[in-house]
Structures are given as structure tokens and as C-alpha cells.
């Protein structure tokens with residue numbers, strides 16, 4: 001098989017990011033590995049994407065058009081992601097059937113599990129294992145149910161830019177695909193992406209997703225609290241947040257700022273820790289070995305240490321580019337220190353053959 005190229009497009013609340021990967025023969029799962037060919041990003045004006053959903057499609061389309069021209073992406077085919085509180089992901093056991101048949105039977109099988117009508121939902125199922133149960137052969141996996149409008153809004157914004165969405169993937173699965181490599185693929189790892197307005201937690205055992213949660217909080221929540229408590233602008237609060245961080249000694253002139261940041265960051269860490277506790281309680285003997293952080297929000301100074309002491313787990317920064325070659329056109333050096341921000345776009349590009 002000839003080499004193939006795929007562009008993963010991450011539409012975040014503060015930024016759009018696109019990564020073009022080239023795969024050798026064998027595709028994304030082949031031995032030849034991947035090469036980052038191009039990467040580009042553009043900041044989004046506040047409010048045009050809320051909680052992962054495009055609310056102003058024309059603006060997002062215009063930003064994407066400009067990004068495609070500037071970063072010189074050659075293809076218009078993209079893989080996009082979804083993942084917020086309107087996308088439900090849960091573990092499920094079903095009687096064994098061939099996968100295509102199982103997927104088409106989902107509306108009947110899962111209606112009573114969902115808070116929405118199956119007519120308004122896009123449903124998918126990702127099998128993780130098979131076993132012989134009391135009622136015969138069964139399959140265990142993850143059910144994904146997304147509100148149709150959530151997905152449609154983002155698809156139209158992408159189409160409005162003249163791009164062609166080839167696939168819509170779950171953000172959490174994409175994160176695992178780009179980050180669960182090397183030793184992390186052998187461990188039980190909790191991947192935590194702290195974005196501007198969404199924090200995604202996904203626990204994967206030996207590279208296979210076992211629990212997914214979307215928390216409606218992130219770096220914006222910290223900035224907003226700081227701005228409103230201190231009566232300063234969002235831009236001032238953003239800069240102050242990055243300087244003060246959490247858990248450091250500060251002068252008396254900064255006590256108010258430190259308290260405002262800590263108040264929100266503590267709540268965020270507590271919610272994340274609760275998801276770990278839930279996982280451990282439901283998976284006896286299979287505790288989490290390590291926490292892997294990505295997303296801009298994880299760069300708040302002191303946050304990683306704080307999460308590590310609260311959860312009593314080692315915390316590391318995710319690197320989606322470890323083991324990925326870089327072409328000259330990718331301008332790899334410009335990504336130094338920011339690798340964790342591109343995890344989702346890289347993972348979406350990996351998804352096309354999954």
C-alpha cells in the first residue's frame with residue numbers, strides 16, 4: 001500500500017489546530033510509523049465555540065479558510081472530534097453479534113440507558129473484549145451517544161470552509177491513540193486534557209479506553225474567576241494567572257489573585273480526582289498507574305504537582321510526537337514545549353483507519 005496522508009482537525013473553545021500526518025505502508029497501525037508533515041493553528045474569538053460546540057459557524061469557517069491557506073495544507077479531507085457533556089460514553093455488555101448488525105441494533109438496545117431519544121442521537125459502539133457469559137457469547141465495549149445537533153454544528157462549520165469531514169471521532173479516543181505509546185501502552189493510564197472550557201478524562205488500560213468523562217471546566221474558568229474577583233480584564237487575568245499559578249508563596253499584593261486561582265483550580269483537581277476514585281472503585285485490583293496531562297490548562301504553574309499530591313499518583317506531561325518523525329515542512333522546533341497542545345489533532349489523524 002502506498003503512503004497516505006490524513007489531517008486531524010481539533011476545534012477547541014479557544015483555538016483550532018490541524019495536524020497532517022503521513023503514514024507509510026500499513027497505514028496508522030502499520031510498522032512504518034507516522035510523520036508529521038504540517039501543523040497549523042489559529043486562535044478563535046471568545047464565544048464562537050462554546051463547550052466544544054460551534055455557535056458561530058461563519059466565523060469558524062473563515063478562520064479555517066485562512067488557516068488552510070497560511071499553513072498550506074494540500075488536502076481538504078479532515079477527521080474531526082466531538083466530546084463534551086452532551087456526548088455520553090459508557091461501558092456496556094451486549095449479546096454477541098457481528099459488529100455491523102450490533103451497531104444497527106443499538107437504537108433498540110440502548111434506548112432506556114440514554115437521557116435523550118435515540119432519534120436525536122448518533123450512536124456507536126467500540127468493542128474491547130468478548131467473553132462467554134451466563135446467556136452465551138457476549139461482547140464488552142464502549143457505547144458512544146452524541147446529540148445530533150452537537151455534531152452537525154461542527155460539521156457545517158468545517159464544510160463551510162470548503163473542507164470535507166471524513167469521520168467524526170470521539171476526542172477521548174483520539175487522545176488515547178496519540179498518547180498511549182511506549183510504556184504507557186502497557187500501563188493503566190489516566191489521560192487528562194485540560195482545555196479552555198472542557199476537561200476530558202479518559203482512563204485506558206493497556207491502550208484500551210475503559211472510562212471517559214467530560215468535565216465542564218478548564219483554564220477559562222480560572223481566568224474568569226480571577227477577572228471577576230479582582231475586577232480586571234480577561235487579558236490581564238490571563239497574564240496574572242500564568243505568573244501566579246497555584247501552590248507558590250506570593251507577596252501580600254497577590255494574595256487575592258492566588259486565592260481566586262486556587263479556589264477554581266482546587267475544584268477542578270477535585271473533580272478529576274473523583275473520576276479516578278470512581279474508576280478504581282469499579283475496577284478492583286486495577287488501579288491507575290500514571291496520569292498524563294495535555295491541553296493548555298495543564299500549564300498553569302504548580303497544577304501538575306497539585307494533582308499529583310491530591311491523587312497520590314505520578315503525573316507526566318503527554319507528548320504526542322514521541323516516536324513520530326517530523327518533515328521539514330512541520331517546523332518541529334516551533335512546537336518545542338507545546339507538544340501537549342497538539343495531542344488531539346494528532347490523535348484524530350491517527351483515527352481514520354481505526
Ligand SMILES: Nc1ncnc2c1ncn2[C@@H]1O[C@H](COP(=O)(O)OP(=O)(O)OP(=O)(O)O)[C@@H](O)[C@H]1O
Nearest residue numbers: 012013014015195196197198219220296297299300
Ligand atoms: N502557561 C499557561 N499557564 C496557565 N494557563 C495556560 C497556559 N497556557 C495556556 N493556558 C490556558 O489553556 C487554556 C487553553 O487550552 P487549550 O488550547 O488546550 O484549549 P482548547 O482546546 O481551545 O479548549 P477546549 O479543549 O476546552 O475546547 C486557556 O484557558 C489558557 O488560559
Ligand SMILES: [Mg+2]
Nearest residue numbers: 012013195196
Ligand atoms: Mg482542547
